[in-house]
Amino acid sequence: MLSFNWIRQNLFSSWTNSIITVVLIYFLASIIPPMFDWLFFKATWIADDRTGCTSDGACWAIIGARFYQFMYGFYPTEEVWRVNLVYALLPFGILPLLWDKMPLRKQFLIFAIVYPFLVFFLLYGGPGLTSVASNKWGGLLLTLFLGLGGIIIAFPLSIFLALGRRSKMPAISAICVVFIEFIRGVPLITLLFFGSMMLPLFLPEGLDIDTVLRALVAVIIFQAAYGAEVVRGGLQAMPKGQYEAAQALGLSYWQMNLKIILPQALKITIPALVNTAIGLFKDTSLVIVIGLLDLLGIGRAALADTKWMALHVEVYVFISVIFFIFCFGFSRYSLYLEKKLNTDNDSENK
Amino acid sequence: MFKIDFSDQKFRAIIIQTIVVGLLAYGLYWIVQTTAYNLEKRNIATGFGFLNDPAGFDISFSPFIKFVATDSHFAVYLVGLANTLLISVIGCIAATFMGFFVGIIRLSSNWLLSQIAYVYVEITRNIPLILQLLFWYALLINLPRVKNSIAIGETFFLNNRGLNSPQPIFGENFIYVTVAIVIAIIVSIVFSRWAKRTQETTGKQYPVVLINFASVIFFPLIVYFISGSPLDFENPELKGFNFVGGMKIPPEFVAMFLGLSIYTASFISEIVRAGILSVGKGQIEAANSLGLRQNVIMNLIIIPQALRVIVPPLTSQFLNLTKNSSLGIAIGYADLVHGFGGISLNQTGQAIECMAIVMATYLTISLTISFFMNIYNRAIQLEGR
Numbered sequence: 001m002l003s004f005n006w007i008r009q010n011l012f013s014s015w016t017n018s019i020i021t022v023v024l025i026y027f028l029a030s031i032i033p034p035m036f037d038w039l040f041f042k043a044t045w046i047a048d049d050r051t052g053c054t055s056d057g058a059c060w061a062i063i064g065a066r067f068y069q070f071m072y073g074f075y076p077t078e079e080v081w082r083v084n085l086v087y088a089l090l091p092f093g094i095l096p097l098l099w100d101k102m103p104l105r106k107q108f109l110i111f112a113i114v115y116p117f118l119v120f121f122l123l124y125g126g127p128g129l130t131s132v133a134s135n136k137w138g139g140l141l142l143t144l145f146l147g148l149g150g151i152i153i154a155f156p157l158s159i160f161l162a163l164g165r166r167s168k169m170p171a172i173s174a175i176c177v178v179f180i181e182f183i184r185g186v187p188l189i190t191l192l193f194f195g196s197m198m199l200p201l202f203l204p205e206g207l208d209i210d211t212v213l214r215a216l217v218a219v220i221i222f223q224a225a226y227g228a229e230v231v232r233g234g235l236q237a238m239p240k241g242q243y244e245a246a247q248a249l250g251l252s253y254w255q256m257n258l259k260i261i262l263p264q265a266l267k268i269t270i271p272a273l274v275n276t277a278i279g280l281f282k283d284t285s286l287v288i289v290i291g292l293l294d295l296l297g298i299g300r301a302a303l304a305d306t307k308w309m310a311l312h313v314e315v316y317v318f319i320s321v322i323f324f325i326f327c328f329g330f331s332r333y334s335l336y337l338e339k340k341l342n343t344d345n346d347s348e349n350k
Numbered sequence: 351m352f353k354i355d356f357s358d359q360k361f362r363a364i365i366i367q368t369i370v371v372g373l374l375a376y377g378l379y380w381i382v383q384t385t386a387y388n389l390e391k392r393n394i395a396t397g398f399g400f401l402n403d404p405a406g407f408d409i410s411f412s413p414f415i416k417f418v419a420t421d422s423h424f425a426v427y428l429v430g431l432a433n434t435l436l437i438s439v440i441g442c443i444a445a446t447f448m449g450f451f452v453g454i455i456r457l458s459s460n461w462l463l464s465q466i467a468y469v470y471v472e473i474t475r476n477i478p479l480i481l482q483l484l485f486w487y488a489l490l491i492n493l494p495r496v497k498n499s500i501a502i503g504e505t506f507f508l509n510n511r512g513l514n515s516p517q518p519i520f521g522e523n524f525i526y527v528t529v530a531i532v533i534a535i536i537v538s539i540v541f542s543r544w545a546k547r548t549q550e551t552t553g554k555q556y557p558v559v560l561i562n563f564a565s566v567i568f569f570p571l572i573v574y575f576i577s578g579s580p581l582d583f584e585n586p587e588l589k590g591f592n593f594v595g596g597m598k599i600p601p602e603f604v605a606m607f608l609g610l611s612i613y614t615a616s617f618i619s620e621i622v623r624a625g626i627l628s629v630g631k632g633q634i635e636a637a638n639s640l641g642l643r644q645n646v647i648m649n650l651i652i653i654p655q656a657l658r659v660i661v662p663p664l665t666s667q668f669l670n671l672t673k674n675s676s677l678g679i680a681i682g683y684a685d686l687v688h689g690f691g692g693i694s695l696n697q698t699g700q701a702i703e704c705m706a707i708v709m710a711t712y713l714t715i716s717l718t719i720s721f722f723m724n725i726y727n728r729a730i731q732l733e734g735r
Contacts, residue, residue, distance in 0.1 A: 010461035017460045024462045171367040175374065185716040186709045187676035189687055194709075197701040201388045202381045282478040289679055296481060312488035320477045320485075327476035 039317075049307040062308045063318050069298045070318075073138015079130065082122045083141055089115065094148075098333065116152055119145075134212035138293035140322065142212065146294065147281040150219035155273075157220065158227030159266075163257060165232055176228075183225035188283050191218040196290040215287050223280045230276055234269035235261065268341060274334035278327045285323075295319050385702070400698045401427070407693055409684045411600050423694045430689035431711060437606050437685065438672040438715075444611035445671060446664070449618025456623050467619070474616040480677050483609040487681040490601040496592055505585055513599040514586035521580025530573035531566070538562035559649075602683040606675065614671045618664060625660035626652065657730050665723035669716050676712075686711060 012018045042057030046064060053059035063070065072083050093115030096108035123145070125131035137145065164176035183191070195218035196211060203209070209217070238261055246256035288297040299315040302308060389396060401424040408419050412429045413436070456467040474482070491510050494500065499507040499514070507514040538561075545556045574581070586596030629652050637647045679688040686708055695704040 010459070013459055020460050021462055024466065028466075169363045169367050171371050175370070182709075182713065185713040187673040187687070187712060189676045189679065190691065190705060190709050190712065193687075193691065193701075194705055197695070198705060201385050201702065204384050205388070205391075278476075282476075285478040285480050286677070288480070296478070296484075300484075310492065312485070312492070316481060316485045316488065320481055323478055323481065324473070324476045328472060331476065 050309055050311070058314050058317075059308075059311055060314060060318075062302060062311050062314055065308070066298065066302045069302070070139045070295065072141050073293055073298065074136045075138075075141065076132060076136065079125075079132055082125075082129070082132075086119050086122050086141075089118070090144075093119075116149070119149075134210045137212060139295055139298045142287075142292060142294040142297075143281075143284055145212070146216055146219050146284040146287065149216055150223050150280055150284070151277045153216075154220045154223035154227055157224035158231050159262065161224060161228035162231035162235060165228065166235055180225045180228050183221060184229070188218070188222050188286055189289060191222055192286060192290050194218065211290065211292060215290060215292060219280065219284060222283075223276070226276045226279075227273060230269050230272045231265065233272065234265035237268060238265050271334040271338045271341070274330055274337070278330050278334075281326060281330070282323060295322060389702075394699050396700070396703070398703055400700055400703070403698070405694065406697065409689055411603060411684050423690070423698065426694050427686070427690045427707065430684060430686040430691075433678075433683065433689070434672075434675055434685040434687075435715075437603065437610065437675045437678070437683070441607060441610040441614065441671050441675065442668050444607065445614035445618055445667070448611060448615035449667075450622050452615060452619035453622030453626070456619060457626060471616040471619055474613055475620075479609060479613045479674055480680050482613055483605055483677055483681055486608045487601060487605040490605050496588070499588070499593075505583075507586055507588075507593060510601070511598075512601040513604050514593045515597045515599060516583040516585045517595070517597040519582045519584055521578070521582070523577035523580035526577045527570050527574045527580065530570040534566045534569045538565055541565075602678070602681050605681055606678055606683050610671055610674060613674070614667055617667050617670075621660055621663045621667065622656075625656040628659045629655045654730070661723065661727045661730065665720060665727070668723070669719055672715055672719065673712065 011021045038057045040057075042055050043060050044053040044055050044057065045060050047053050047059065047061035050059070050062075053061060068077075072080055075083055092108055093112050096102050096105050096112050099105075102108060122129070123132065123137065123141075124134070161176050161180060164172050165180060167173045167176070192215060195214040199209065199214050199217070242260055242264070243256065246260040251259070285294055285296045287294050288300065291297075293301060296319055299319050303310075303312060303315055402422050404420045405423050405426050406419055409417050409426065409429055411433065414432050415425070415429050417425060417429050452467050452470065456464050456471070458464045458467075490508075490512070493508060493510045496509045496511060499509040501507055505516050542558050542562060545558045549555055584595045586593040586598075588594075633651055633655065634647060637651045642651070675685055676687040678685040679692055682688065691704055691708040695701055698704070
């Protein structure tokens with residue numbers, strides 16, 4: 001790739017391009033080496049507190065000192081194996097959904113259905129396990145719980161909402177339209193406030209839902225409305241002939257949708273669904289405004305510690321990197337799916 | 351007549367709908383009952399009377415409305431709404447310009463340039479906005495103190511209390527210049543319509559863009575000088591420990607502006623790129639073989655077709671930016687959610703009323719934006735013949 005010809009065509013094809021290239025190279029050369037110095041070569045990795053960071057570089061010691069909290073929040077140390085188990089099983093719970101050529105996929109799919117229940121059981125506790133209140137959860141654990149939990153639970157809801165919106169029964173479709181447009185018209189923050197401040201007023205005494213679950217409810221409702229619009233797009237893309245053929249075969253409404261329409265419609269909407277999921281995953285960090293300590297919340301708590309004052313850049317860079325890994329990974333996955341879907345359709349048309 | 355037959359679809363539909371609506375109505379009734387009971391038990395007042403009560407707190411940033419602590423909660427609402435709209439409008443404009451710029455750079459034939467744009471897009475859109483806002487805010491409040499402000503061209507000063515910029519002072523005669531601008535815009539719209547019609551009927555072309563550009567710039571400029579240059583700028587000056595004169599833009603606003611526009615611009619740039627790429631290669635080749643000039647191809651062939659693809663997703667980005675401006679609460683920007691939905695709510699305890707008003711307002715803003723963008727969208731869509 002990097003031949004003389006390639007350089008000439010892509011960097012120095014004209015006078016203006018040559019000038020731009022030279023300016024950019026100068027710009028990058030003056031920015032990148034100091035950046036790497038700060039990030040790695042001159043950074044302090046281990047220190048007891050802020051004063052231990054004497055070098056010019058980043059003070060990553062704060063991350064090390066708070067690593068447990070970044071990963072688990074305030075989950076009790078003696079019970080932390082449960083969180084580790086949840087983390088360790090996560091690939092087996094998610095991969096079968098994403099990777100259609102996974103070995104033993106059928107068996108793992110069954111596990112993927114059990115996994116969410118297992119997560120609730122392991123994290124909250126129950127028969128045989130001491131219970132851990134959800135206000136002890138935090139850091140990456142809470143971010144993943146809200147993000148992935150919201151995405152997974154909202155998925156069936158968004159299908160129902162999308163079908164409802166396209167229903168021929170006016171009352172059903174009106175209810176779905178109002179719900180979807182209302183949720184999409186207000187910011188997630190107001191829904192979180194709604195969950196944290198108004199939900200307790202709506203429910204009878206004694207029926208207390210904890211803060212994490214209230215946030216999860218808000219996140220699920222939000223994602224369900226956005227997902228519904230994506231699924232609706234997929235449903236609309238289905239040729240009318242598919243519906244007519246299914247009806248001509250005498251299939252009922254649910255048979256038609258479950259066996260004919262949804263499998264095709266969902267297949268083409270997966271890339272867009274993954275994109276809304278990425279958006280939701282980023283948005284889970286909004287829970288800091290209702291006082292939950294997700295990754296960002298733990299980071300802010302670390303910044304407030306007088307031992308580690310004014311290390312904003314280090315903490316924010318660390319959290320950004322974690323979010324970036326997840327979101328970038330998923331967006332690559334959605335691109336790969338799009339490409340695959342395109343080639344699939346091409347081969348069918350041939 | 352009416353017969354009970356469960357295999358009849360219409361009959362089934364009526365039954366199902368009655369059950370669903372009935373359940374929903376009962377659910378709402380139950381919630382209202384429980385809520386009324388809970389409110390009474392906790393001694394929380396109801397109704398919108400609190401809107402007239404004095405707020406009792408100060409809002410530091412209110413560029414349009416004078417606000418003092420004795421003003422009512424309704425005034426808090428107005429200030430919050432104004433601040434939300436202000437950051438949304440400015441953010442949308444900046445994000446659109448930046449987005450188009452980056453989107454075009456992404457398609458540049460210079461590999462290095464397009465790669466830099468790519469890195470920018472991937473980094474900004476894969477990191478939560480709230481994190482970016484906190485990051486900008488942290489950078490801004492850790493800037494040098496007022497005495498050691500960073501000067502940009504001797505007129506803008508950046509320090510840990512925000513940005514000091516020149517303030518435009520409009521003279522009395524400035525009204526004439528405003529009128530002149532409005533007239534020039536109306537005239538140029540009429541002129542371009544007339545020119546288009548003439549071109550369609552007779553084929554005669556006029557340099558529309560040039561003439562319009564000249565009239566919109568020069569006519570107000572002439573009026574400006576005739577009326578005695580009624581616009582001045584007051585520069586900020588460092589006196590003692592603080593700046594005197596000029597505009598003081600607080601760090602919260604600057605952080606919101608940077609965060610919102612940089613974040614949204616990366617999404618818009620992808621939309622613009624997709625829009626331009628969607629214009630078929632054949633279109634450009636056909637235009638080239640007709641012998642059209644490059645700028646004509648851009649203006650008459652590529653942009654009109656690309657806009658059709660760009661506008662609908664652009665609308666949802668504007669909506670997203672407006673809704674995302676509610677994240678100002680994380681850094682203390684006194685918008686609708688922070689001022690009215692946050693502080694007022696905590697002071698009065700009337701969560702239901704405050705949240706209802708805030709949600710209704712966002713809903714109205716969202717619906718208004720999509721209404722106008724739909725009109726614009728319809729105007730540029732392909733006309734079926």
